[in-house]
Amino acid sequence: MADAVTALVVDDEEMTRAIVAGYLSRIGYRTLEAETKAQAWEILSASGSTIHVVLLDRRLADGDGLELYEQMKREPHLADIPVIIQTLSDSGADIAAAIRAGVFYYLVKPYDGALLRSVVRAAEETTGRLKSLQGDLRSRSDAIGLLCDGLFRFRTPQEAQNLAITLSPIATTGHSLTFGLSEILINAVEHGNLGIGFEAKGRLKAGGLLTREIEARLASAEHRDKFATLHVERSDSRVIFTVTDMGTGFDFDRYLSVDASQSNATHGRGIALARMVGFDQLTFVGNGNRVIGIVDLDRTPDSRAD
Template sequence: MSDPITALVVDDEELSRAIVAGYLSRMGYRTLGVGTAEEAWRLLADLREVVHVVLLDRQLPGMGGMDLFARMKADPDLSAIPVIMQTISDRSAEIAEAIQAGVFYYLVKPYSGELLQSVAAAAVDQLTRLKRLQGDVRSRTDAMALMREGTFRFRTPQEAHNLAIAVASIVPNARGLAFGLVELLLNAVEHGNLGIGYAAKGELKLGNMLAREIEERLARAEHADKTATLRVERNERKAVFTVSDEGQGFDWSRYLAMDAFQSTATHGRGIALARMVGFHELSYVGCGNTVVATVDLARLP
């Protein structure tokens, strides 16, 4: 991002705003603080591209936090900004409602400054990747739009990124398709073929060692011949993307919805995000090493 990273903190307690701003300022973030959702909406409407992440209190005077979030999701220029919801309530139903609506993360007060910083960094990273992918897709030629069916094999994270960007251009009006495809293709490489589990990925990310671990596993003899496959089929009604890997599969059901379980970690929501922003339907086959994602062309703008 060319602009400085700017966080909008929406909380009716001035002390809470100051504490959050203090933690974020140590990361080099610029913070804007307001006490109501109405003030936040005016700032967002004026600044739009300047705000990179919103830390939003659920309980606010006047318009509530969830109401403001709904407004943001309905605005094409604001819908991609990640929102971190915070509240004093730890009721599972409220957490699940917010996560399922698309909130990036849900923090229950009091929380540690380290957790806040980790979540904020992850949210900004997601926005950066989404913007970069959208820009890359726009820069491609229209040649891929002629595709009706095709099969691709890939092995590395870089190949997964390149393939997702290229293939996403067959449906030029599908917002978030490239992001959704990247998540599915990366899962096929990291979790499927290389066997990096959920807990292991969390530890590797925490130590900033994930990229090195992927490189080391790719170089091992046991993984040398493993590839993942993307099958693309498109007709007048829909585009279907089938991703398969050579892994042992996994318990995919817990990752399809961003429920309360997913709200307790800074990773693991890629599948649910892919389903939410990239596809109209997403389902797993058998043990979970094949996923079928569908875009309904009639529902696109």
């Protein structure tokens, strides 16, 4: 029998740790608990300790939880563990800081058990996909750096994700570009071509039916011939990514900023976060079925404009 998935819950409130452990036990996870960064590091460093996911409070008695995350990233055996930040703050700036550090999962308290379980599973799934592609990415990154002009066609979320990971080494912005590019490519498939709106996606995710619905729509007569395109233009000073889908567009203004109204949703922040941390400029054209993302190559990664 396979070992149970182990989650490390790092929070200075005993009640919060107990509640999270209860939520995760319902999907078969075992949990370890830590009150401080120091205790968490001791657990992570223990010989033979296998942690599959970390739920990390942003504000701890002995400092910022992001500092523990950054410490983990410096250790090869810990760097790939998915980390979910949980906090009371729904500040867009705080969320952007976490994303820049490489944390792509962010829960605003209070949240319910269904949301937590959904995010934990999503973190594990995404990390698994990234790991499976890392070897190929290393072998292809030098060649991608030679790209000056290219047109790519894609249909599925998996193709969108693969394309984002493959192309992200074209600019030296690391995780942020991978995240930002994957968000606008997947958005072109799910929301653009397949017409899965915000409310519908929320219902499907809550019921665990999103993947099944995507596959059904991809195979349907209405959508099976649709595709999206990515045009990449690289100069000495910048890279321009133009993504075009075959959908009817959407109210993109609603999703260009992160605010409290989206803090309890399992989705809906991707475009705002892509704009904040993935690109120097992100502009939707016309009715929203075309988006242009620009990355400047003549600036340091930390100088990205919000």
